[in-house]
Amino acid sequence: MSGTARRRGIAHLAAAVAAALLALPSGPARADxxxxxxxxxxxxxxxxxxxxxPGFSLTSIYYHTTVTAGGGVARAREIGAGRLPVTVAANxxxxxxxxxxxxxVIPSxxxxxxxxxxxxxIxxxxVTGRNATSIDAFLNATALVGPFAISGSRFYGIGEADTGVGDLYPQFTLRWNAGVHNTMAYVTGDIPVGSYDPRSIANLGIGHGAIDGGFGYTYFNPATGHEFSAVAGLTYNFENPDTQYRNGVDFHLDWGASQFVTRQLQLGLVGYLYQQLSCDSGAGDRVGCFESRVMSVGxxxxxxxxxxxxxGYLNLKAYREFEAEHRPEGWNVWLTLALTPAAAPPPATAPGRRLALK
Known part of the structure; x- marks a missing residue:
């Protein structure tokens, strides 16, 4: 396979990945x-x-995620009730x-x-779709009123779902090529116009604006078919006007490594790291700092x-999460179809030009 043919295929392969910049919920127990x-x-x-x-492109992605989380919270508080001290221990x-x-859907x-x-x-x-969340909780409490102890327990179950449209995400990227080395700078943001209810545990929108920017690098050698890419960025969140809550600054690193086994077929690995760098804040913050982290490979x-x-370019990738802290972990699947202009064939030398060169 020639270097020109490989690069022609890569230009369309990259459209499915590089054009997509997303900010969507995968579950309601993150620190954010x-x-x-x-x-x-x-x-x-x-x-x-x-x-x-160059030209217009259209990228369509089906995204599915399933996450779970569990844990216990213990809290004891002593209050005064007349002359008898009351201590409540709850688990x-x-x-x-x-x-x-x-x-x-991403037109670009x-x-x-x-x-x-x-x-x-540009x-x-x-985004359109459905986000469903359920929480099951078991409360076991003991109240000490003077010398007397009163115990009780209760089960709570909450389930909600949101079906509709999400926020809008404008994006701008610049790419530079130097042989097998490629670099990129990007900026994207959130326009909070999607389905959102501050009282719900399941939303498609996030209820506040955000801006995100970063840099990326891709190594690709057409002679060997080896490829490696990494993109790192930071997210700055604005305060949610409905809740007076501001998410902390987030760092994220996405990477992929692949091998072109034929001119059209690509196989490889993917992964990511997500780390919250600063505490949540604002008058509506009731959980404190509570920074989150998760890693994944696939x-x-x-x-x-x-x-x-x-x-056309069709891509399927799947991730399994681990090392989660203050957020759920699970798995997610991406099915991407990118439609881009076909690369122009190399110009043929006209007979008259060949004669003129003799």
Whole structure:
């Protein structure tokens, strides 16, 4: 397989990964307010910083996630009640389950003319789908009133779901290419117009604005088919006006490594790290600092589909989470279809030109 053919396939392969910047809930027990962070780990992957084909592109993603969490909280408080001291000791054992099925559509446009020496792309991501969350809790409490002890227990179950549209996510990227090395800078944000209820444990919108930016790198060698990509960024969250709650600053790192086994078939690994760097704050913060973290690794398979004047790319990747702290962990699956302009074939030398060169 020639280097030109490989790069032509990569330009369309990258469209599915590099164009998608997302911020969606995967469950309601993260440290961020209501369990919803702006950044959805795993949105970037292989070939994130590789050049794209100029023109309009359309990326569609089906995303599914299932997460669970459990834990206990013990609290004791002594209050005065007349002359008798009252001590209440309560133990709460809770478990949480969250599921989301989302359809993500990302129209984008890549400019042919260089911007700051690089390739510029603008896009807007929209989201529709369903997010469902349930919490089961068992409360066991003992009250000491003077010399007397009163005990009791109770089970609580809460289940809610939100079906509708999410927020809008504008995005802008710049890419630079130097042989096998590719770099990228991006900025994206949240326009909070999606379905959101501050009283609900399941939402598609996050209820507040956010801005996120970062840098990415892709190594790709057309001769060997080896590829590695990594994208790191920071999220700054604005205060939620409905709850007076501000999420802390988040750091995220998405990576992918793959091998082109044929001109069209790609196999590899993917992963991510998500770490909250600063505490939540605001008048509505009732949980304190409560910084969160999660890691994940998974596998991917991609296939480039020539479609005449349109190039198709189908990608399937799956992640398994671990090392979660102050948030649930589980697994998620991404099925991506990207449609981009087909790369122009190399120009043929006209007979008249060949004669003129003799």
């Amino acid at each position: 307010e209501g369990g919803i962070s702006f950044w959805l780990p795993g949105i970037f992957g292989s070939l994130a910083a590789a050049p794209l084909q 709460v054992e809770a478990s949480l389950t969250g599921k989301a099925d989302l359809a993500i 446009y890549t400019f042919a003319s260089p911007v700051l020496g690089g390739q510029a792309t 896009g807007l991501m929209t 596998a991917q398979i991609g296939y480039v589909v020539p479609m005449g004047e349109i190039q």
